[in-house]
Amino acid sequence: MPGPILHIGATVMCSHGGQALPTAPSPRVLVSGMPITTIAVPYTVAGCAFAPPVGNGPCVTAQWVVGAVQVISEGQPVAILTGTAVCAPTGTPLLPVMAQMRVIAS
Structure with a gap:
């Protein structure tokens, strides 16, 4: 399904409200003047509110x-x-919340 390309300035969050950022954007391609990200790049998650007493939280990477x-x-x-x-x-x-809307990839 086509969609806007995510770049370093895109707003991406975990399901619990934590901010997700790419660890190493692709500097060869720029959209809106910022490097894009590829699916090979892991994201780090900060501020995840999911803290179960026992279990698998909070979100750390994606x-x-x-x-x-x-x-x-x-x-x-x-x-x-x-x-x-x-x-x-x-x-x-x-959950990608906001990204540049000029460049669409399929």
């Missing part, structure tokens, strides 16, 4: 598992707003 099919950067599919990412250790999804 990894994209579904991104663009036809658009790649540095040999990897680009991360898109409509893609899918999973947080660790909780297994909950990342």
Whole structure:
């Protein structure tokens, strides 16, 4: 499914409200003047509010598992707003909230 390409300035959160940021954006491609991210790049999550008394929280990292099919950067599919990412250790999804809307990838 096509979607806007995620870049370093995109707002991405875990399901519990933590802020997710890419660890190493792809500097070869810029959108809105900022580097994009690919699905190979892990995200770090800070401020996750999920703190069960026993179990698998809070969210610490996340990894994209579904991104663009036809658009790649540095040999990897680009991360898109409509893609899918999973947080660790909780297994909950990342929620891209806001991204640039000019460049769409499918």
